Amino acid sequence: MNPRWLELVGPHPETGERDPVVICGGGPAGMMCGYLLARVGVPVTVLEKHKDFLRDFRGDTIHPSTLELLRELGILEEFLARPHQEVHYAEGELGDVRIRLADFTHLPTHCKFIAFMPQWDFLNFLAEQARTVPAFTLRLETEALRVVRDGDRVTGVEVRSPSGEERLHARLVIAADGRESVLRNRMGLEVKELGAPMDVLWFRLNVLPGDSTAVLGRIVQGQVLVRLYRGDYWQCALIIRKGTFEAVQREGLDAFRRRVASLVRRDTVGEIERWENVKLLTVKVDRLRRWAAPGILFIGDAAHAMSPIGASASTSRSRTPSRPRICWQVHCDRVRPRSPNSAACSGAAGFQPGQRKRCSSSFRIGRSIRCWRAEEPLPFPGSWRSCSAFPFCSESRRA
Numbered sequence: 483m484n485p486r487w488l489e490l491v492g493p494h495p496e497t498g499e500r501d502p503v504v505i506c507g508g509g510p511a512g513m514m515c516g517y518l519l520a521r522v523g524v525p526v527t528v529l530e531k532h533k534d535f536l537r538d539f540r541g542d543t544i545h546p547s548t549l550e551l552l553r554e555l556g557i558l559e560e561f562l563a564r565p566h567q568e569v570h571y572a573e574g575e576l577g578d579v580r581i582r583l584a585d586f587t588h589l590p591t592h593c594k595f596i597a598f599m600p601q602w603d604f605l606n607f608l609a610e611q612a613r614t615v616p617a618f619t620l621r622l623e624t625e626a627l628r629v630v631r632d633g634d635r636v637t638g639v640e641v642r643s644p645s646g647e648e649r650l651h652a653r654l655v656i657a658a659d660g661r662e663s664v665l666r667n668r669m670g671l672e673v674k675e676l677g678a679p680m681d682v683l684w685f686r687l688n689v690l691p692g693d694s695t696a697v698l699g700r701i702v703q704g705q706v707l708v709r710l711y712r713g714d715y716w717q718c719a720l721i722i723r724k725g726t727f728e729a730v731q732r733e734g735l736d737a738f739r740r741r742v743a744s745l746v747r748r749d750t751v752g753e754i755e756r757w758e759n760v761k762l763l764t765v766k767v768d769r770l771r772r773w774a775a776p777g778i779l780f781i782g783d784a785a786h787a788m789s790p791i792g793a794s795a796s797t798s799r800s801r802t803p804s805r806p807r808i809c810w811q812v813h814c815d816r817v818r819p820r821s822p823n824s825a826a827c828s829g830a831a832g833f834q835p836g837q838r839k840r841c842s843s844s845f846r847i848g849r850s851i852r853c854w855r856a857e858e859p860l861p862f863p864g865s866w867r868s869c870s871a872f873p874f875c876s877e878s879r880r881a
Contacts, residue, residue: 502527502619504639504652506626506665508535510601511782512658513608520618521555527650528618529641531625535602535609542601542710542717546586549593557611558592564607567598567695567713575700583699598712626659628668629778636777639665655778661766663784671780672771680721682763683730687716687746687753700745707745718742719763727762 503519505512508530516528544566552558571585587594612618623644630638630649638651657665666673689711699708706721720742722730730738735757743751754760769786773779 501525501638501651501653503654503656504529504650505656505658506639507658507660507782507784508532508605508609508620508622509658509660509782510605510608511784512656513605513612515656515658515781516618516620517608517612517615520612520615523617525617526619527652528612528620529624529626529639530620530622533623535605537602542598542604542712544597544599544604546589546591546593546596549597550591553592560611561607562593562597564599564603565713567711568595569598569696569711570595571696572596573694573696573698575698575702577702598710626657626665629655629665634776636669636775652777657778657780657784658782659784661768661783661787663780665778666770666780666784669775669778671775673768674771676767676769678765678767679724681724681727681765683720683722683727684761684763685718685720685742685754685759687718687742687751689713689715690748702745705741705745707742709746718746720745724765731757 502525503516505516505526505528508528512528512530516526519526549558549561552561570587572583574581574583586596609620612620621643625642626639627642627647628640629636630640630651636652636655638649639655640647640649655665657663659665687709693711693716695711699706708719708721710717710719735754738760739751739754742754743749766787770780770784773781773785
């Protein structure tokens, strides 16, 4: 792909000023991208439409690959000083059979674990680090409404803030405004819908004495439940067929509690007091056929909405802008990938290999939900039995 779409213009012809790169969206992709650009001297303004980052049931996992990136940036020790949980291995249950799915202590990384931290704390940490860089500006309560064009090129964005609407000129607009991207819709870019046959219901359960702190998932009789250890509570995800949440609600809250209690092997789950304690995540998997146009680049969910498979959504988004090592090379007023074959260019044509694997995983799980209806305890699949030959999967046992 021709890297000319990454060229940044010089001083604005009207103001004579060196316009910043404007990043629309203060999620993991937007904040990480802004921080990386500012570190190499590119003036950057990140726009976040909310007044803070405090929103529950978002991607809260920081994988070893992202922790390695933080180490390369020299901010890992400060990050690990924040309250977090560390998971060194993951277990899952297939019916009554428990298997160790992964042992992260074998990874060739500095941090051999997955860190759990509320996403708002992770974003606040990135914001604090970025604010120490003179080239970085974060504007909260500022929402991008539409792009500004000069011919075929995007030259800025129109935004709304408490002070009213205004126009921001930009050397480059980076759209990181999520899976329902306003700028993506305004640009009219073609989106390839890959589909996902499931949705996820998020809720919290108390941690009881004797609970294993491993990341636990259970698959039984066509039902899938994931539990993520968060210190004083479990963050739980119940996978359901797409579009069936209203049907679940019609069955009643008591029926839902009994369903969850059966999956977590408890007599009751009184923590779920009302439906407001249950949050619906509509799983969406799609991607833009082209991630860029003159003057604008799409990253994160705005470019490729990911399913929460492997609890990797936050990691995938935060690492997206870092792939061209680390994000861009800056030469005067021109920003380019390191080479035409770099990850920034290849990403514009489709998924990175890891992203493709995670999406295909969502389809396989979806097929399991539709097909696995046996009333008997689930069999231990042959593919899983073969994994026992490897050290990190050798501790399978009956639950």
